Amino acid sequence: MILDVKGVTKVFRGKGKSRNVANDNLTFTINKGEIFGLLGQNGAGKTTLVNQILGLLTPDDGDIELLGESVMQSPARARSICSVQPQSQVPLGLLTPKQAVTLMGKMRAGKKFNPKRVEKLFEALDMGEWANTEGEKLSGGAKRLTTFCMAVVAPGELVILDEPTNDVDPVRRRYLWQVIRDLTKNGNSVILVTHNVMEAEKAVDRVAIMDKGKILIQGDPSEVKSSVGDRMRIELSLEKELKHIEVPSWALSSHQNGSRLVFSMDPSKVSSTVNWAKDQADKGLVIDYALSPTTIEDAYIELTAKKEAVL
């Protein structure tokens, strides 16, 4: 086991008596060679948790162990076990990607550092054209890829990636996932912090869904999906506004995102749903539709919505 988080609670006290419970009694573990997805909306408490794993913040309650030793006892040790890609852009100034990644590799690995690793990473991510461009002249995606490389050039036993694919184009995203996969083959573990649920689903071995400081559910993707039952989902692109469309009564949970409408249903309702969707398309209300088994995103939305309903 690489990481053991035991009942971690972190409360931020604001002005007066205001309290923000950023992490509420979180417990989970991460094994060697595992990719662990930490999903949740903005403000769910993901980055606070990461900062405690790194020893940058001290939990108010609970304990975090890295390779069997408490982080609080030795934060410096925690920082050498973990390598991090932060959520925000790192201002590289005049450092070129090659310089930045090489120096970070040397800082982490010392004499064991292999310069070929930088070449290989740049090749794998198709970054050659920017390798010697000054950081301040790089595009957002190229900067993000550079900080990703800084985190994985001499990876710690635990690599923490906070929204690594932000700003990155779809083609290089695929390369990036491949690099992450390769890390785990060498026995490194990865924490993937993201709100991009669709992407994470394909990459992670296990996930935890966080909301308002709590872990709502954790397990492998199929376990998390089955928490919302064995269902199908349909995704529709709307031609007209939602108010023109009558969502069928058998829709179990629905949500709309721009012109995209998604709802889930019992598998027995698949044929009625297809007929309904075809009918909507014939009326010119829907551009196209796709039917699939439920995804983690459905579980995620249902779980976070449920919690709001309770409150």
Place this chain on the structure above:
Amino acid sequence: MGIVSHYKYVFQIQLIRNAGFFIFIALLQILISIGIVIGFTYLIPNPDTETILFLATGAPTIIFIFTGLVILPQQIGNAKTDGYMEYMRTWPVNRSVILGADTTIWLLITLPGIIVSTIVAHLMFTPGYDISWTVVPALLMIALTSIGIGYGFSYLLSPVASMGISQAVVFGALMFSPVNFPMDRLPEWLQSLHEVLPIYSMAEVMRASLAASTFDATIGNYINLMVWCILGFGGAIFILNRK
């Protein structure tokens, strides 16, 4: 891995990242320090040699104050705002290594201005430099004190607050501090204040090593510097390690 190799790589990252800015500041300081020596002779008509020596031996102190208490806090303010400070905190190195590497860079930036202005002042006015061997430890001590204090308050305070302090410091140091003129011209309350603040001690120690036959610094000046230096760096390391 050893502290020395960590230091080496952190130094390289920090230096290259900001190389353009550092070169600009080093050049600017050459201009400022020459400007102090020459500019004040316009302000004071027919200055005698003693006055010029005061100005010439005060200029390096102004440079250190300017670097440590104005430019450095601005840089820290930027690093805080753009998230670079948070990123440095995740590095697998001892925090004092980062502080040490940055301090070396700031030291290197100030040296050209001090050397060039001293040579220029000597060639133009021959005010009576008498450089003692103590110049190396004295420069080091003054530089570390101003850099340390700069770190201390800019780590402690918000970027806006430390910017405000910077503005007050640069004005106060130029006009109301016994750096470019003797202490006894100041009102008594300011004199007592300067006995506690580090600026007067910096100026005295600097003068005593650049013109050893004309000026003396007291043990008290050295102790004052040491206390401020430890307060500054100690505070900065404390804040860097705070969770």
